[in-house]
Amino acid sequence: MRQTFDIKGGPQDGRAHLPLLRRELAAQGLDGLYVPHDDEYQNEYLPDANERLAWATGFTGSFGAAFVFTDKAVLFADGRYTLQAADQTDPALVDVEGIPDPGAFGWLAKQELKGKRVGYDPRLMSPNDVAALGAAAAKAGCELVAVAENPIDLAWKGRPPQPMEKVVPHAVKHAGAAHTDKLDAIGAQLKRDGAEAAVLTSPASLAWAFNIRGGDVSCTPLPLGRAILYTDGSAELFIDEAKTDGALRRHLGNTVTLRPLSQLEDGLASLSGKTVSLDPDVASAWFFDRLGAAGAKILRQRDPVALPRACKNAAEIKGTAAAHVRDGVALTRFLHWLDTEAQSGEVTEIDTVMKLEAFREDLGNLNDLSFPSISGAGPNGALPHYRVSTASNRKLARGSLFLIDSGGQYLDGTTDVTRTVPIGPPSEDMIRHYTLVLKGHIALAAVRFPAGTTGTHLDILARHALWQAGLDYQHGTGHGVGVYLGVHEGPHRIAKVWNAVPMTPGMIVSNEPGFYKAGEYGIRIENLQYVTPAENIPGGEIPMLGFECLTFAPLARGLIDVKLLSKDERKYVNEYHKRVWKLLSRKLDGEAKDWLKAACARI
Template structure:
């Protein structure tokens, strides 16, 4: 089974490493040190060798940070991890603070005057460092780069080795465009920016541009590496030689030179006098420092692969459709199991998560999960990013709800879907709140919008039914999703937080409003949808984008209060269920198909 569970046994796991780090800090003349969650590649999910924050503190969430001072330390996590961080971190050693409200900058503003606070330039982007420098300056403190990370020194020989998973080709039948064509396009974009070449450090960009995939990072098929791409479309690709397969050089072609990462610094030095495009939001400060020291002219700008990667081509969109239909059959079998066998045996959350993966495995096409499955029974469902771990496991219980959020990585697409299921007979209150969430979900599914519209501008539509009744949720409404890449992909998103990136044809996003009653249960409905080309609306003046639904899995009709839906909303649910039956039904038989037909019957 690919499902992984955090099994950190005690909060002292991380705290015991704190004195070791402080000793190394003292050797380097540091009064403090910054420990971000991000690694050298700015990944969301990290290889074990780069889990520095978890090693130091015990906190294993996918977003966070820590600051270690001589006499105190703090861990920062956002609202998704409020319960997890307190369970994993020794509060006697680390103050636990909010990552968003104030965060690390506010902490640095209170640093002792004259203190020297170290940072590893490989782990911080220039944009992030600028904010941290301003905060330290307010306190009269100094931020100082280090050549060798004191945490790495303290970790020593116990630190796991860097991953060396084989890098493989991602055939054009899935990519929809050859790597040579992509390099030509990206070369033209580099030239349009007035640059001679671009340095790419984001693993997702490396995977997309060269049509390769790897296994260096759990849940995302990424090869960790870097590249220098020239305006003429030629490139140097820096990959650990141990990752190279016999067929890879031929796949990359004559215009791509494979290089050892040990030669990167020298290669940057060869760019003296050249104009080099590099993304200050995705690449670490180390790259900027080395380019400037070597005499290159740095051109700050968005990674040129970001938008082409986000706006999927027709082949990728069709692949996503097929992946979701296949995944939908697995979900139908899982939901049938939840609504029959599990309603009687009341399994625990781990057994629920393992069952969902088992059904996905049975498709014969699953390469990995796209993230660790969230299976929250009762009160645990009220924790939006809860993971089933031994200390908090609950069983399904009558009269409550089960929230399950999971996804799969397939060669032709990445899936992510959440369904909420009643255990036993739902209460009127549960039905009301589910239906309010559903109304917001429908509003986001059917919206039409003009070119130039951002996800930030749409976010309120999903919240309005709940706002009108005095409710809200504290996470974003939608995130971008990759094509057999990351389940979280930028720059597109739908959220309260301002985002200036317009939604473009081919971008895939989630639609996932929710409601969470602390101590009781949680509700979330999530499907993936793709932005369609602008089309005319009869009687209108401007062509409008819309969304095409990709995910097909039945809603729990027991939780729908039909009286709260408008006629158009009821029609949407009936049409969605009819399409689910038409697309997923042919992959099913027997009692599962019969069950799905009942679930998809008109309201």
């Protein structure tokens, strides 16, 4: 199994580790320490060695922060983790506060800490976050201190080693372009921007720019390292030597100098006097400090790889489409199983995760999951980011809804798909809510829009039917997705919050509106789609863009109230199911194929 269900951490970690941390704080002359969840690489999934927040407090959620002082500790976690934070911390040692209200910095600003020294690790924070922390510290009257060595790292006895998985070349047939061509194009853009070099701090940018992949992070094939790119297309790639071999050196060729990660600070110092591009949203304050000390002129701008990486080329789209068809076969077999054997009321959430993973494994080319599966039965499905554990595991009870959000990592593509299905006969409310979510999903799938349109402009389409019924959902509607890279990828997204990046041909984005009835059930329908020029609209005067669907697996026909759908919406469902049948039926046989035919019948 690639997914585990025993969540580590808990109150015992805080009881054992907070005294060790406080001893180290005293040794460094500190009265407190800010502990973010983020690691040095801004990873979504952290290597065990970088789970500092979990080590200090026992809280293992994927988003949070803490202040640890000599006399108390305060953990900040958002609404997704309210119950988990309470379960995993000792209330006698750790107070739990919310995000965004008050949030870590808001809380600090209201404290009386005159004369206190509060440490932070500049390797783990963006310069903007450091500035915000500094402003809060000033209001509290305390001194903010950048630590040279993280007190947690020094106090952590038996800390796991940093991952040292081999870095491997990623074939051009999957990447669609040689890394030398990519580096030349990035170098030319840097020159146009007035930069002489760029420092890449994002492992995803390294993976894409150099056509390499790694195994340092679960669910994402990332190599942890850094790079310096130059305007002539040459580059220095800083990777731990234990991860490299002759095949990697031959792949990189003469234009890329492979250097040990231990030489990174020397590499930054060599940029003295140069204009260097650096992204304040993904690079930590440490990079700004080091370049500033070296006398470099810092050009604050978006990572030059981010937009080219987001706009997939023809080979990346073709590979992703092929991966989705294979993945759709596994998902259809799973949905058939759900609709037959799993209707007993005795199947558990963990059973479903294991079954779906087995169907994906049967494909023979699954390299990893793209994220830990969200398997929510009944009220657990009402938690959008729920992760099943042995402690929370529920049965799929008859008369309930079941939500499964999952994906796979394949050499040619990354998948992410959500389906909601009934277990036993659904209620009228379940059907109505599902159909309203479906209407929003169709609106976002079928829209045509002019160049310059952002995801923020489009977000309302997915919510319109729900809003008219007095309903909504409290998460974004769509996130970017990489190609055998991160399942969550910027810089574009579809959400209420402002995003200035226009939807551009080649961008892959999810379409996942939902509805969550607290304590009862959750509904989400998610497909991946990519931006493409749209067919000419009769009578139209400007070129338009649209979305092409990548994900193919049947919808839950038993949850669709046809009376609530317009003629065009019914046509969309029928045309979508027609494509599902055409693409998947030839790869299925027996009962699963018969089931798919019925699932794709016209409504």
